[in-house]
Amino acid sequence: MAYEKELDKELFKTEREFFNSKIVVSVMSYNEGTPKIQISRLNKNDDQWSFSKLGRLTSEESAALIEMIKEARDHLA
Structure with missing residues (x-):
């Protein structure tokens, strides 16, 4: 089965920006x-x-990252 972008749903997203990068934690289904x-x-x-x-x-x-993961865990079913 090939990947189909329209079937990938973002249920939650948080990000934190640093000097020249950012870390993104999301919950996907x-x-x-x-x-x-x-x-x-x-x-x-x-x-x-x-x-x-x-x-x-x-x-x-x-x-x-630890705090972002804790927040994301609340959005897992």
């Missing part, structure tokens, strides 16, 4: 399936946001 937490990092280059692997976290980023 594909084809009315089990909601799952998705964690992404976006880096800012020339005023454009681009996807990057989450990789290593600073202390500030890890503290924010």
Whole structure:
């Protein structure tokens, strides 16, 4: 079965911006399936946001991520 974007529903989203990146935590459900937490990092280059692997976290980023995940868990069914 090929991925179909219109079947992917965002149920919740929160993001936190840092110096030149932001971390996004969302709850997604594909084809009315089990909601799952998705964690992404976006880096800012020339005023454009681009996807990057989450990789290593600073202390500030890890503290924010923990709180964001706790908030996202409240939106899991």
